[in-house]
Amino acid sequence: MEPEDFDSEDKEVLNWDINDMKLPQNVKKTDWFQEWPDSYVKHIYSSEDRNAQRHLSSWAMRNTNNHNSRILKKSCLGVVVCGHNCSTKEGRKVYLRPAICDKARQKQQKKSCPNCNGPLKLIPCRGHGGFPVTNFWRHDGRFIFFQSKGEHDHPKPETKLEAEARRAMKKVHGAPASVSLKLKGNPGSKSLPGETQSQGSLPLTWSFQEGVQLPGSYSGHLIANTPQPNSLNDCLSFSKSYGSGGTTDLADPTSTLDPTKLYEKCRFSSNRIYNSGDLFQPSASGVYSDYDNLQAWNKNAALGRSPLNDNYCPNYPFPLTSWPCDFFPSQNSLENFPQQIPLEPPAAKTSCHPLWPNPGGELYEEKVPVDFNSYVPSLAYHPPQEDPFLFTYTPHPHQQCSLPGKSTKWDFEEEMTYMGLDHCNNEMLLNLCPLR
């Protein structure tokens, strides 16, 4: 759509700034929540969006006083890495989430690298003119306005859920899970009959975390006590967050909380990300959408990460498609997800996931930029020494994954074994797991 096609109201919706006295209220479509907002983006979320209400971000953002109670400002803390720049045997880098609390962060930095016992080092974010990237949140009317300034110049840290899961893991097991991993073998290097290695599964969250490598998608699954509603919430948000082009139709009457419909919607949403056309859909906030998607893509590709990964459900504690198979979210889980999910049927997959079966049934293989900042594959992955951010990726085709058994009782070993086998990416599962 050409800019001249916008009427004045549209322009108002598109050209707002977080500091404006008056923000647009004639927003027709709100954005899907973005968990990894980057670059100079703006989003308009529904005031019903729980994630937006909580001003969530998977970047480690701390509150910053801007002496303006109307606008909440947050600045990025960067990422905690090993001072020795060590790698695990599998070539994974250590990317820990900086503690938000100042004291906790100081304590954190006194701790040693879980991998090599070297010192931990905080890489500050300098993505905004040498200053940390800042995020602004403003509640106005029925909407929550979000604006990001700066581009993160550091790897993604582990997500909040991952960090919480890691802490919970420590509490429950008392010792680093690596002990267990050593006993059972490395999860990333082991496969079961009929299984293939995790690398091709693509959006694995394989950031190394204090002795335990947690695929983000299972981070909430590791500990039974880990609250799952948030994970589901996050997943669903992710399913909706396929790029800043995602929008939520406020008038969508299909926003029932019927789990089956939600699943179906989520499934559709999952498909959406592979529709190249979606990349250029205007977001509610519009202005940056098209350009920023491209920009983000290019940047992420340069950084070795893929926007597609952001569209994945890295914090989802179980394979999304296991709903109809082995698990169904509680109503409680769904309550945390007030946003609507678009009902469009899956668009033709003009651009497929590397492992997405094509219409002919064959797995489609495509080289895509992959986020190895936080999603580090194992095995064949060899980290370049000169630049840890530049990774090469060769997907392994023909991968299959199995869902966890029907038993709801997973002990830790089983979980780790399962996780180590092959983290099933949602999109693939969507095609492998029978629906209802």
Added chain:
DNA sequence: TCATGCGGGTCAA
């Protein structure tokens, strides 16, 4: 214990 939000205050550009 830590995340989060608020707000007083300081400092430098």
Added chain:
DNA sequence: TTGACCCGCATGA
């Protein structure tokens, strides 16, 4: 004046 940052406090999980 503005933006970044430090600090303490309160609240909640």
